[in-house]
Amino acid sequence: MRSHDAGTLRAEHAGQTVTLAGWVARRRDHGGVIFIDLRDASGIAQVVFREGEMAQAAHRLRAEYCVRVAGTVAMRPEGNENREIATGTIEVTADLLEVLSESAPLPFPLDEHLQVGEEIRLRHRYLDLRRPGQAATMRMRSEANRIARAVLDDEGFVEVETPTLTRSTPEGARDFLVPARLQPGSWYALPQSPQLFKQLLMVAGMERYYQIARCYRDEDFRADRQPEFTQLDIEMSFVDQDDVIGMGERIVAALWSELAGYEIASPIPRLSYADAMGRYGTDKPDLRLSLELAELTVYFSDTPFRVFQAPYVGSVVMPGGAHQPRRQLDAWQEWAKQRGAKGLAYVLVGEDGTLSGPVARNIADGEREGLAKAAGAEPGDCIFFAAGEAGEARRLLGAAREEIGRSCGLIDESAWSFVWIVDAPLFELAEYSGDISMGAGRWTALHHPFTSPTPDWVEHFESDPGAALAYAYDIVCNGNEIGGGSIRIHRADVQQCVFAVLGISEEDAREKFGFLLDALDYGPPPHGGIAFGWDRICMLLAGADSLRDVIAFPKTGGGYDPLTGAPAPITAAQRAEAGVDAAKPRGKPE
């Protein structure tokens, strides 16, 4: 059908007869001579139609007509080269034009110079993806898949597909449910991740598994969250934490090297969860920003200021913030209130070092003296404080830190920063998490109930659950969690003990994931793994602002697909057949 790809034509093709096929990206009709930018997957080439029959035929071409053109490659007349495009030195003089199919007037311009709303683009995503930028993103994602597969293949991994119609797994998010026609009243769940299956594959002796796996979670969506998303899922036998982290680094390094032209310094630094929370107020710190929180609990241990008589007092400095107008300081209060805080206390450090602001008047003379130094502030800075329960206060300061970074332009947007967060707690107090499905104990698993304690804790974690550390790791890039995993429990006694701490009875455990416990009875190998948030990684590599840009057919915030119109009502017949309304479920009722 065609002899060449349009985007590959160069000066060396001059004089050759070629046949191209593609779309009319743009036309410039001068009457006697007509220029067409012909676009195919490889790029764009200019086609020229001159006088007479050819010009006549080309007059009727419109945007996005699908055409086939035969002609001769010629050097452009001197001075008419276009340096903007790769084929800019040549053009194709057409002597044959075949319209393969016509296009209706477009619902939105495909011109990359213009901004178009997202909803209309998603409704006609097949047009949106014709835009070279969008198309390049799709191809880049394909490359990312290829690179990851190459690294894993090279290291002896086996790609295995796991079910998408399965049983609800213990992962905390809400499941998407599918009625089982053959067992009315019983339901499949779509997997939130292949977590349990990959562990079964380790018991099965695969030793090294991976999968580019679709996962489903029925929660509210965000710019960086979709109801269905993709993980690069990996599990390995006979490994410890360093082995999995090393494997993860090789994949990430290959991706960034090939797709971003960035060589990640190895090894990627590690930060303990406790340090991350203490110094940055988050478990996914953006280390492009060097700003750190200061802990002032001890400094204010005898303070007369009521607000600072709290289990934790901390601060973060806004460089140059002393010069903010009052209005802006008020805006910070609003900002904090929107995050559920009472406000954001502040002290302004004058150029002469004197402190001002409401807080400065309430603290003791002695406290004023060394405060700037203790908080790490310079003259002209603003110090923000948070006091209260450590977790909440740090979270507020961490968010403030990032807001300061953004608003003060302290973040180098072209930089990449990677860090592993390790030594997270194994358990957290259940009071805040509304996790009803996973046991009735005071404690809930921070990762999931199959995460092993670290070697230091594995023999006595139950004696101090709040302090026990998990053999788990998250990798963070520029403040985004792009992957995480853990070493799993492979000893039945340890697993029983974890369930006991979580308040999960043996009966409950049997009911929910007896199949995994059964499997662990048959000589399970020590194993662990990691899962990468594939959409998020592609988003970062593509420099996109939204996951929707790196997903071929994404959904909107309401879980709606503007293209297909899903979800959609079903007919009464479908409803009856699916067994959605079955009165008496078989098997054990909830």
Place this chain on the structure above:
RNA sequence: GGCCCAGUGGCGCAGUCGGUUAGCGCGUCGCCCUGUCACGGCGAAGGUCGCGGGUUCGAGUCCCGUCUGGGUCGCCA
């Protein structure tokens, strides 16, 4: 579930303090044009101002409700 922002020809936007015929750019259609490359010139068509109610002599504009989209907090191990 809470909060913030937006919704005006196909697309992107303007519309002042509530006032008479709702503008602009792009696109579309017609005519013209032999070196453009986001071509250019002339002309034309195209609107239930998201939807419902209210206030008013009068509502795109103000009020209430609602829907949709985006962001954010909760939520998402």
